[in-house]
Amino acid sequence: MLFSEKIYQRGAYGGSIEVVSGSMFSGKTEELIRRLKRAQIAKLQVEIFKPKTDIRYDETAVVSHDHNSIQSTPVENSSAILLLGANTQVVGIDEAQFFDDDLPEVVNKLANKGIRVIIAGLDMDFAGKPFGPMPALMAIAEHVTKVNAVCVRCGSPAMYSYRKVANDAKILLGEKESYEPRCRPCFHAED
Secondary structure (H helix, E strand, O other): OOHHHHOOOOOOOOOEEEEEEEOOOOOHHHHHHHHHHHHHHOOOOEEEEEEOOOOOOOOOEEEOOOOOEEEOEEEOOHHHHHHHOOOOOEEEEOOHHHOOOOHHHHHHHHHHOOOEEEEEEEOEOOOOOEOOOHHHHHHHOOEEEEEOEEOOOOOOEEOEEEEOOOOOOOOOOOOOOOEEEEOHHHHHOOO
16 A cells, blocks of 8 residues: 555544646546545545536536546535545545635534545636636645646647637536646647
8 A cells, every 4th residue: 555545544643635637628627536436435524515506417426528437515615625525535526716705614524524535626717817616625635646637729738728718707518518628838829
């Protein structure tokens, strides 16, 4: 067993916070699902949450772009996670950028109770600005994994989610019809 896997075992080291961040199409949710399924294989009690507003693939399951999935509980706000996830060993949270600003406090309370908290979310919005509670979550996490997609224009590692449709709303749920991953030069290039 790797040391990084060992530190997450409840009891030996207590609770922890892990964040998987990056652009759209970078594999954040895929990595979240992988870690949560490993916890289930280890026969740990796992609870998974996602924002109630995210129904792109499924109303209750967390689903990756590659269609891997894991059942979850949709919640209105982060305080519901604290109530529903308090008596478990591992809590998974997808699309963390869509939660309220109380999420960092909620996950801190869970981790302080000895719970392993695994979070996935976009680190930046379509304008390349820090998104929702993600910066605060990354600051308090023991482990941050930043994943990159592949720039659709040049093939370089992509860290931006470029919005292809004309819409200035901060939150616009969409897939490949609305967004594409781009590297820094291609994101800032004029179309």
